[in-house]
Each structure stands twice: as structure tokens, then as C-alpha cells.
Amino acid sequence: MSADAVVLREAITRARTGLVDREVVAEVVVLCAVAGEHLLVIGAPGxxxxxxxxxxxxxxxxxxxxYLLGRFTEPSEIFGPVDLRRLREGMVEFETAGMLPEAEVAFLDEVFLGSTAVLNTLLGILNERVFRRGSTLLSCPLRVCVGAANSLPDDPALAAFADRFLARVFVTAVPDARLDELLEVGWSAGSRPSDPTGSLLPALDRLSEAARGCDLKGVRGLMGTAIRRLRQAGVPLSDRRAVRSQRLVAAAAALDGRTAATADDLWVLPLIAPTLxxxxxxxEVLSDLVAQARNASLVYAAEEFARGQQARAGRLVEAGRRLLDELGTGPLTHxxxxxxxxxxxxxxAGFVLADAPPALQDMRTLLVAAIQS
Known part of the structure; x- marks a missing residue:
């Protein structure tokens, strides 16, 4: 695995720390940032x-x-105010410092509540990475924009805007099995993992470049089969979404440390399906194509969307490793x-030990040893 993939994998691990049943969101944000695509997260408040x-x-x-958008959000709140000095000179230009046009990562909550003026300007930034307003023409450094909403819009015009967000993640309340963990983490809310030393954008950009150069020839036929199956199953996929899904496949391969995509990377395809x-x-229709899928950096997302044994084993190895790191060498508490x-x-419960991947067998041995020590 490349040094950049390792750096991003460690960053993802830190980002997941303290998240309960939201690990997939953190991982898909990074996947989309490497792919140069945008993410829509749909879920109830809270x-x-x-x-x-x-x-x-x-x-x-x-x-x-x-920014949290509302019906009365002014474009200046998102893109910056008019430059009054230039206005006195007869030029309508905008001060964009600290605003969305100069952001490298953006999060827009309640994104569908934005006015027509806001959404139309936002389209240019999302599609072309260009901010156009008045006499201002600015190239935007945006790697990924994450939009969030409580539900998908019914308005066809808003649905067309939503189509610019290639990947979708739907979240629900934390399941009962993880409530104890949620309560424990929630009690210590406010503590976040330490920030890395400096920005990881250079590493992310190098991985993005590697993804753009990823060899897709060996998997393109399988992708065609997958897209046909999805459409035959009634999953509405525009030609644009089908073509751009290749970026997610290539990004998954790059984050797994490979220069050529394989069937292991097709687990990303359910992400482009527009509804829950x-x-x-x-x-369901791709289950046989992605059964062996896995990803060393995106262990939770690969398991969620592939639902295969390899991905589940990878996630359990990662969870075991993190648990052992937290326990240290002292005696275990109750x-x-x-x-x-x-x-x-x-x-x-999930594996016959003799048939489990070697890495999972080794992790089980370490966990048993920790119990017995």
C-alpha cells in the first residue's frame, strides 16, 4: 500500500473514533474526496x-x-458579500475569503432549503469547480461537498440538483445492539481525536491523481454488467451517474493501494443508487459480483455495501486492532x-474458524490471549 493510502487510512481511523454507527459516513466522505465527487447524507435530525x-x-x-441553509439564506451568506470598494468603481465583484468558493471541504446542512439563487450558483461550483457571480470568476479548490437533508426532495427541479451528488448515504437511529456504546461515547461528547500534523490535502491530491490514472480495463465489463442489472431491477440511473461511478471505483482501488481496479472495488456501486x-x-442484485469485495482503508463502507464475508472479516480485524490498542498492556476492567x-x-457467529481469513484467525487468537491474561 502506498504511503499516501496509509496516511489517509490512519486519518479515517482517527475520524471514526467516537462515532457510533456513523463510520460509513466518515469513510465515504474520504472516498468522494479522492474521487472528486460529492456526497449526500440523508437522515432524521439528531x-x-x-x-x-x-x-x-x-x-x-x-x-x-x-452552513445551515434556510428558505431565507442570502447568497452572500454562502458565497461572500459584494466588494464595496469595487462597487464604487462600477464593478460588481464579491469578497470570497472564508466562504464556500475558497473552501477545500464543504458541508451544507439542509441543502435543499436553499433558494433558487443559491442553488443555481452552487451548481457551477459542484459541476465545474468555478464560482461565477457578477464580474467575479474564480476557480474553486473544492475537493468534496457534503450535502445533508432529512429526506429526499419531491420537487423534480430539486431532484435534478440532487443528482449532482453522486454518492448517497442513508442514516437511521443507532441500533439497539450499539446503544450502550452510544451512551458511553455520548457521555464524553466534545472530545475529538487530535488533529494530524498539518493538512493531509497533499496526500489526498496525490491519491486523487493516482485514481485518475487507475487502470479500469479489467473491470469495465463487470461494471457494464452491474449497471445493466441495476437498471433492469428498476434502479433509476442516468447515463451521467453510470459514467461517473467509475470515479468511485477508481478511488476505492487507490485507497486500497492498487493501481488497477478489480471486482473487489465494485462494492461502491450501490452508493450511486438514489434512494434507500x-x-x-x-x-441484492449485485451480491454475487461483490461477494469477495473488501477495502483496507474503507472497512465499514465495504462491509455495508458489499455485505460479503471478506469485507466483514476486514472490518472485524480493524475493530479488534483498535480495541487492543485501546486496552494497552494492563489488566482488563470489567x-x-x-x-x-x-x-x-x-x-x-459469522465465521467457521478453520475457514476464516488468516488475518481474522490471528486477531481472534490475540483477543483470546487478552481475555486470558
Missing amino acids: TAKSEAVRRTADQIGGRYFE DAQASAR DDRLRVEATLREID
Whole structure:
């Protein structure tokens, strides 16, 4: 795995720390940043959408812009006010310092509540990475914009705008099985993982360049098969979404440290299905194509969208490694023992030990040793 992929994998691990059932959001933000695409997160209020994005943005570094849109949000609140000095000279230009046009990572909450003026200007930034308003013409350094909303819009005009967000992640309340973990983390809310030394944007940009040069020839036929299956299953996919899905496949390969994409990377395709039901259908119709999928950097997302044994094993190895790092070398407390036992139960429930991947077998041995020490 390349040094840049390792750096981003470590950043993703830090971003996931303290997130409960929102690890997928953090990972897909990075996937989209490498792919040069945008992400839409849909979920009810209070489901930690913004927290997951902020933690990931903290780790990526660079200039960050966040705003909660409303019906009466003025374009100047997003793109910057008129430059009064230039206006006195007869030129309508805008001061964009600290605003969205100069951001490298952006988060727009309640994105569909923006006015027509806001959304029309935003389209140029999302599509072309260019800000045009008055006499101002600015090339935008935006790597990824994350939009969030409580639900998908019914208005066809807004649906067309939503189509500019290639990837979709739908979040619901934390399941009962993880409520104890949520309560523990929530009690210590406010503590975030330490920021990395300097911005990781150079590493991210190098991975983006590697993704653009990724060899897709070996997997393009499988992608064609997958897209046809999705359309036959009633998943609405425009030609634009089908073509741009290749960027997610290439980014997944780059984050896994490879220069050529394989069937292991097709787990990203359900992300482009536009609705929750469509994503469920996509997982089902692509199950045989992505059964062996995995990703060393995006372990939770690969498991969520592939639902395969390899991806699940990768996630359990990662979870075990993180747990052992947290436990250290001292004696286990009662709560620590319960956490180790829970991980062991999940391993044993999902795998026949003799058939489990070697890395998972080794992790199980380490966890048993931790219990017995």
C-alpha cells in the first residue's frame, strides 16, 4: 500500500473514533474526496450527520466551510458579500475569503432549503469547480461537498440538483445492539481525536491523481454488467451517474493501494443508487459480483455495501486492532472484558474458524490471549 493510502487510512481511523454507527459516513466522505465527487447524507435530525462530516474534515485539513441553509439564506451568506470598494468603481465583484468558493471541504446542512439563487450558483461550483457571480470568476479548490437533508426532495427541479451528488448515504437511529456504546461515547461528547500534523490535502491530491490514472480495463465489463442489472431491477440511473461511478471505483482501488481496479472495488456501486430502497435492491442484485469485495482503508463502507464475508472479516480485524490498542498492556476492567467478549462472539457467529481469513484467525487468537491474561 502506498504511503499516501496509509496516511489517509490512519486519518479515517482517527475520524471514526467516537462515532457510533456513523463510520460509513466518515469513510465515504474520504472516498468522494479522492474521487472528486460529492456526497449526500440523508437522515432524521439528531443522527450525527454533521458530527461525522466535521470529524472527517478535521482530519483531512485544509479550508473548511459549513452552513445551515434556510428558505431565507442570502447568497452572500454562502458565497461572500459584494466588494464595496469595487462597487464604487462600477464593478460588481464579491469578497470570497472564508466562504464556500475558497473552501477545500464543504458541508451544507439542509441543502435543499436553499433558494433558487443559491442553488443555481452552487451548481457551477459542484459541476465545474468555478464560482461565477457578477464580474467575479474564480476557480474553486473544492475537493468534496457534503450535502445533508432529512429526506429526499419531491420537487423534480430539486431532484435534478440532487443528482449532482453522486454518492448517497442513508442514516437511521443507532441500533439497539450499539446503544450502550452510544451512551458511553455520548457521555464524553466534545472530545475529538487530535488533529494530524498539518493538512493531509497533499496526500489526498496525490491519491486523487493516482485514481485518475487507475487502470479500469479489467473491470469495465463487470461494471457494464452491474449497471445493466441495476437498471433492469428498476434502479433509476442516468447515463451521467453510470459514467461517473467509475470515479468511485477508481478511488476505492487507490485507497486500497492498487493501481488497477478489480471486482473487489465494485462494492461502491450501490452508493450511486438514489434512494434507500434502490440501494437495498442494488445490494441484492449485485451480491454475487461483490461477494469477495473488501477495502483496507474503507472497512465499514465495504462491509455495508458489499455485505460479503471478506469485507466483514476486514472490518472485524480493524475493530479488534483498535480495541487492543485501546486496552494497552494492563489488566482488563470489567467493561473492557465485555467489549473483547462481544467482538469474539461476533467473529464466532459469522465465521467457521478453520475457514476464516488468516488475518481474522490471528486477531481472534490475540483477543483470546487478552481475555486470558
